[in-house]
Amino acid sequence: MARIDLDLAHAYRADPREDSDYALLPLKMSFEDGGAYALLGPSGCGKTTMLNIVSGLLQPSQGKVSFDGKDVTALTPQARNIAQVFQFPVIYDTMTVAENLAFPLRNRGVAPDRIKARVGRIAEMLELSGQLNQRAAGLTADAKQKISLGRGLVREDVSAVLFDEPLTVIDPHLKWQLRRKLKQIHHELKLTLIYVTHDQVEALTFADQIVVMTRGRAVQVGSAAALFERPQHRFVGHFIGSPGMNFLPGRFLQLPKGGLLQVAGQDLTPPEGALAQQLEQAGEFSLGVRPEYVDLVEPGAVGALRATVTQVQDVGTYWLVTAQVPHAADGAPPPEGGSAVSGSASGTAVKVRLPSQATPPTLGNTVGLQVMSGHTCFYGRDDQLLNQTPVIRKEAVA
Numbered sequence: 001m002a003r004i005d006l007d008l009a010h011a012y013r014a015d016p017r018e019d020s021d022y023a024l025l026p027l028k029m030s031f032e033d034g035g036a037y038a039l040l041g042p043s044g045c046g047k048t049t050m051l052n053i054v055s056g057l058l059q060p061s062q063g064k065v066s067f068d069g070k071d072v073t074a075l076t077p078q079a080r081n082i083a084q085v086f087q088f089p090v091i092y093d094t095m096t097v098a099e100n101l102a103f104p105l106r107n108r109g110v111a112p113d114r115i116k117a118r119v120g121r122i123a124e125m126l127e128l129s130g131q132l133n134q135r136a137a138g139l140t141a142d143a144k145q146k147i148s149l150g151r152g153l154v155r156e157d158v159s160a161v162l163f164d165e166p167l168t169v170i171d172p173h174l175k176w177q178l179r180r181k182l183k184q185i186h187h188e189l190k191l192t193l194i195y196v197t198h199d200q201v202e203a204l205t206f207a208d209q210i211v212v213m214t215r216g217r218a219v220q221v222g223s224a225a226a227l228f229e230r231p232q233h234r235f236v237g238h239f240i241g242s243p244g245m246n247f248l249p250g251r252f253l254q255l256p257k258g259g260l261l262q263v264a265g266q267d268l269t270p271p272e273g274a275l276a277q278q279l280e281q282a283g284e285f286s287l288g289v290r291p292e293y294v295d296l297v298e299p300g301a302v303g304a305l306r307a308t309v310t311q312v313q314d315v316g317t318y319w320l321v322t323a324q325v326p327h328a329a330d331g332a333p334p335p336e337g338g339s340a341v342s343g344s345a346s347g348t349a350v351k352v353r354l355p356s357q358a359t360p361p362t363l364g365n366t367v368g369l370q371v372m373s374g375h376t377c378f379y380g381r382d383d384q385l386l387n388q389t390p391v392i393r394k395e396a397v398a
């Protein structure tokens with residue numbers, strides 16, 4: 001196993017000039033020895049390009065790849081000692097399951113008793129023990145892909161095992177089991193694993209560290225909790241979570257009597273400390289708050305935004321409420337107790353997740369949305385202004 005360092009960029013076209021010419025914009029990042037990583041992002045963001053650069057299938061157009069401090073940029077996947085699992089099974093149909101699993105070890109001249117022990121262990125982990133003597137040809141697509149996973153995991157001496165959307169062909173129920181199994185296997189085998197997916201549930205279940213990518217950029221590397229609580233980039237807030245983070249336009253004004261925080265044109269109590277300074281410097285910003293952390297309160301409650309309920313959905317395990325916060329330009333916020341879906345349809349739709357046992361608000365009513373808490377994040381153009389829990393005062397705006 002190895003620590004993997006990337007300091008590179010990649011463009012498929014010669015002579016790249018602008019950001020959009022790059023599949024991977026200049027980046028520096030490390031995969032720690034023995035870590036379980038997911039590369040997560042929408043189609044075309046550069047996940048496979050990064051994986052292929054790590055494996056050696058692709059040479060970066062700029063920069064280098066190092067394994068344990070040694071420059072391996074010019075080395076092939078074999079010389080880098082990388083195992084790979086692809087979307088579709090890569091196995092020998094004429095061999096038995098045991099022979100397929102043993103193949104990468106036989107190729108390396110591993111002793112037969114060692115091969116037997118390792119194949120037995122991997123088969124047990126993947127629940128293939130009962131099929132070891134069956135020919136692969138007669139097996140289902142699921143079982144074949146499990147063999148591919150096993151072949152990727154069977155060697156103990158690999159620098160890393162790379163997975164490119166390996167559960168695509170797997171039946172949804174088994175997919176759920178296999179994700180958890182892969183995590184368990186990682187804990188037992190302690191291999192460095194890098195896993196490409198566009199599915200956040202898959203990434204969050206499997207990986208200790210998730211690399212969130214968009215448009216050729218790795219915008220955050222962090223644990224599931226860090227990506228949820230402190231998205232460092234608006235894209236992470238939007239992409240992680242169900243539904244994603246709410247964003248509201250804000251500005252911070254320094255008045256003689258103190259700082260004034262305006263969100264969607266409504267006055268709120270400003271945060272304190274370093275964040276207040278950052279907001280003042282930024283002037284304009286976006287306030288980010290997850291649907292789980294918006295409190296529904298009485299309209300007119302101190303520090304709450306007035307909004308109109310425009311949708312109430314029963315999602316089964318929770319209520320999803322959508323409330324429209326009018327912007328200053330739309331005129332005054334809806335009157336207290338107003339019952340019609342009033343005013344202009346413009347503004348910002350804020351999603352609120354309520355527990356299933358809560359009583360949801362009535363469609364068309366005016367509500368208060370408490371968006372400021374220790375979970376609230378603030379963003380400049382895209383990046384988070386300060387990566388720490390904001391200190392929010394409890395008292396009313398002066």
Ligand SMILES: Nc1ncnc2c1ncn2[C@@H]1O[C@H](COP(=O)(O)OP(=O)(O)OP(=O)(O)O)[C@@H](O)[C@H]1O
Binds near residue numbers: 023041042046050
């Ligand atoms: N061989 C290639 N030649 C030219 N452009 C390519 C090539 N492979 C990928 N690209 C482009 O590079 C960008 C990143 O592609 P990449 O396949 O790495 O993304 P991805 O995140 O893995 O997407 P997907 O999930 O759809 O596989 C895309 O704009 C893609 O069109």
